Amino acid sequence: MPEMKDQSTEKIEIQRLVKDIKKLLPKPLKIMEVCGTHTMSIFRHGIRSLLPSEIQLVSGPGCPVCVTDQGDLDKMIGLAQNKDVVITTFGDLIRVPGSEGSLALARAEGAQVEIVYSPVDALGLAQKLPDKQVVFLGVGFETTAPTVAATILQAQALNLHNFSVFSCHKVMPPALEALFDHEDFAIDGLLCPGHVSSIIGAVAYEPLCKKFGIPCVIAGFEPIDILQGIFHLVLQISQSAPRVFNAYPRAVNRLGNPNALALMDKVFFKKNTEWRGLGTIKDSGLAIKKEFSRFDAEKRYDIETVCHQEPKGCICGEIIRARALPTDCPLFAKRCSPTTPVGPCMVSSEGTCSAYYRYGRDESK
Amino acid sequence: MCLAVPMEVLEIKGKLGNFLDPYRAVVEAGGTKTEVRLDIVDRPPNKGDYVIVHAGFAIHTLTKEEAQKSLELLDDMAQNA
Ligand code: SF4
Numbered sequence: 545m546p547e548m549k550d551q552s553t554e555k556i557e558i559q560r561l562v563k564d565i566k567k568l569l570p571k572p573l574k575i576m577e578v579c580g581t582h583t584m585s586i587f588r589h590g591i592r593s594l595l596p597s598e599i600q601l602v603s604g605p606g607c608p609v610c611v612t613d614q615g616d617l618d619k620m621i622g623l624a625q626n627k628d629v630v631i632t633t634f635g636d637l638i639r640v641p642g643s644e645g646s647l648a649l650a651r652a653e654g655a656q657v658e659i660v661y662s663p664v665d666a667l668g669l670a671q672k673l674p675d676k677q678v679v680f681l682g683v684g685f686e687t688t689a690p691t692v693a694a695t696i697l698q699a700q701a702l703n704l705h706n707f708s709v710f711s712c713h714k715v716m717p718p719a720l721e722a723l724f725d726h727e728d729f730a731i732d733g734l735l736c737p738g739h740v741s742s743i744i745g746a747v748a749y750e751p752l753c754k755k756f757g758i759p760c761v762i763a764g765f766e767p768i769d770i771l772q773g774i775f776h777l778v779l780q781i782s783q784s785a786p787r788v789f790n791a792y793p794r795a796v797n798r799l800g801n802p803n804a805l806a807l808m809d810k811v812f813f814k815k816n817t818e819w820r821g822l823g824t825i826k827d828s829g830l831a832i833k834k835e836f837s838r839f840d841a842e843k844r845y846d847i848e849t850v851c852h853q854e855p856k857g858c859i860c861g862e863i864i865r866a867r868a869l870p871t872d873c874p875l876f877a878k879r880c881s882p883t884t885p886v887g888p889c890m891v892s893s894e895g896t897c898s899a900y901y902r903y904g905r906d907e908s909k
Numbered sequence: 910m911c912l913a914v915p916m917e918v919l920e921i922k923g924k925l926g927n928f929l930d931p932y933r934a935v936v937e938a939g940g941t942k943t944e945v946r947l948d949i950v951d952r953p954p955n956k957g958d959y960v961i962v963h964a965g966f967a968i969h970t971l972t973k974e975e976a977q978k979s980l981e982l983l984d985d986m987a988q989n990a
Contacts, residue, residue, distance in 0.1 A: 634964075662965025664946060684964075691966040694948040701928035739961065742951075742969045794975040795961055801951040804968065 554768065561771040562594050568775075570782045572598040574730060575774060576866060578720065579737030580607035580894025581765055587903035589767040595774070602866040603899075605719050605822060606737055608684045609636045609892040610864060613818035615852045616712045617642040620681050622848045623710065623841065624655040630673060631657045632666035633681040636892045639885060643853040663695040663709075670699070670707035679841045682711040686743040689713040689830050690804035693811035696832070696839045710841035711832050713812065716740050717748050718828035719819060723865060724756045731866065733759040733777035735770070738792050745800025746790045757786050764792040811836055820854075820888070821861030858887035863896050870900040877901060914938050915959035915976040916945070916967075925953075934967065936960060 577583055583603045586592065592601060605611050621642045624631045631647065638647040638657060651657040656676070660666050663680050670678035682692045692709055699707045716737070723729050736749055741762045749760040759780040763773025773791045780786055790796050808830070817829025832840040841847075854861070857875050862868035870876045870889070880886040882898055889895035916936035925932040925947070932947040934954060945960065947953065950967040954960055959976030960967035 662946075664965055687963045687968060690949040690968075691946075691964045694946065694966065698928040698931065739963060739968065742961070794971055794978055795969050797951075801949070801968065803951060804949040807949055 558594070558768055558771060561768070561775050565599070565771070565775050565778050566596050568778045568782045569596060569598060570778075572600070573732045573778065573781060574600045574602060575733045575735060575777055576602050576604045576731045577735040577770075578604040578606040578716065579735075579740065580610070580892065580896075581739075582735060582737065582763070582770065583607070583896055583899050584894055585765050585767070585770060587899045589770075590903075591767060591770055592904075594771070599774070599778075602731070602869075603863070603896040604734075604866065605723070605819065605864050606685070606716070606740075607864075607889070607892050607894040607896070608688070608714070609640060610860060610888045610895050611714065611719070611819045611821070612637075612640070612683055612712055612888065613820055614643060614854050615818060618644075618852050619842075619847045620710060621645055621647055621650055623679060623845060624650040624657055626677075626845065628677050629656070629845075630669065630676045630678045631655070631681060632660045632669060632678055633657065634661075634683065635659045636894075637681060637683060639891045640888045641855050641886065641891075663692045664698070667695050667699055667702075667704070667707055670704055671702070674706060677706050677708070677844075679845075680707070680709045682709045682713050685714055685716050685737075685740050686804075686808070687739045689715075689812060690743065690801075690808045693807040696811050696836055697807070699839055700836065705838075708839050708841040708844050709832065711812070711830055712817075713830035714817060714819065714828055715814065715830065716744070717752060718825050719822060720749075720752055721755070722819075722822055722825045722828075724752070724758065726865075729866070731758070732781055733761065735773050735777065736760050736762040738762065738764050738769075738795060741790075741792070741796045741800070743801045743804045746788050746796060746798045748800065749788045753786055753788050759786040760788045762788075762790045762792050762796050764795065819864075821864035855886045860887040860889040860895075860897070863889055870897040873897070915961055915971050916943075917976075918954045918956055918958050918960060921947075921954070921956065923947075934960065936962070936967075 666680040761776045812830035814827040815831045837843045885891040889897040916938040920935040923930040923932045952970045954970040959971040961969040
């Protein structure tokens with residue numbers, strides 16, 4: 545481990561940033577943190593309590609499980625009913641309620657659902673279970689999609705016949721654009737995600753910044769990173785000079801990660817896709833290219849879909865669009881809690897409802 | 910889903926593009942050793958570099974100095990918690 549820095553230097557830095565933010569603040573501001581990991585960090589470290597009350601932080605569409613469409617969830621649950629299929633997925637997804645049941649419930653009723661940490665673990669399972677069909681549920685943004693692309697290329701090299709991916713991957717910039725396209729969407733600045741940006745680069749936000757005149761600042765995940773990000777947003781707003789600023793240069797550069805982008809391009813193509821709360825967004829989903837269709841679960845299985853229904857009374861869709869707060873939901877902390885989640889925003893550890901429930905009930909403002 | 914903790918590269922194995930012997934690294938953070946894939950990393954790391962890991966894949970290589978900044982911030986958080 546590198547030697548430790550004097551703890552007080554950090555505290556002084558934080559105090560200085562908070563002071564500067566207060567000094568520069570031109571008017572009450574609404575800032576959206578796009579990424580679910582930012583949401584969690586903001587709550588966990590009590591960032592709101594450090595900021596002037598005129599700065600409102602709202603969460604954006606950056607929790608992959610939360611924005612997964614109900615119809616896609618139903619397809620995943622439908623796939624799990626297939627006796628030959630072993631579903632592999634990141635953990636958060638399994639408790640999300642579909643129109644009927646969830647993957648967890650399907651598992652309790654005998655379906656084979658395995659939680660994996662990495663798509664390559666799913667591939668490893670397929671090698672171990674040659675008599676089963678292993679399907680990986682691909683949910684995530686530009687950080688996850690390249691890992692799945694590499695896994696599909698490996699499955700091809702290994703000539704595996706029993707591995708496929710149900711791809712619900714999404715890309716972030718079109719969703720942000722869709723948010724701003726709504727005329728009643730009033731956000732003064734975007735705190736852009738750290739690791740998605742490490743793949744797509746700062747350059748990915750330039751069209752958005754130009755088209756809507758919206759300040760975009762990329763930030764890391766530690767409290768001081770987030771405060772620095774907010775400071776740069778406030779600075780830009782006070783100067784009326786919106787631009788894309790990278791406040792996380794140790795992990796993000798302007799052009800992103802060319803290797804990851806090339807792999808993504810090799811395996812996936814962009815298609816219109818459904819987002820919870822946001823509807824269909826043009827070119828925002830990643831589907832598997834034709835030459836890899838034998839690894840495409842959607843092509844391999846005739847997936848039945850029930851007529852899909854969002855959980856009754858749940859307003860996750862509104863929350864994802866920053867039109868409501870979890871505390872506006874009548875079910876919040878009553879019928880809906882992390883142990884009995886009604887909607888995805890309460891299930892996922894990155895979901896806004898779950899963050900409010902665990903950390904924020906008395907400091908939400 | 911995003912872990913911000915950079916992990917130190919202890920050893921490099923395999924070869925890029927060879928999926929029978931995948932390009933990967935043995936990494937360590939907080940006393941835990943694990944193997945991560947290097948297929949999509951932005952810059953091939955050397956021993957002693959650090960990587961940011963997502964879903965079992967290194968996505969970004971940091972020099973020791975860059976990583977130090979992240980680790981210091983994390984240490985401070987642990988102490989202030
Ligand atoms: S509190 Fe529960 S029911 Fe209400 S919006 Fe959040 S997840 Fe949906």
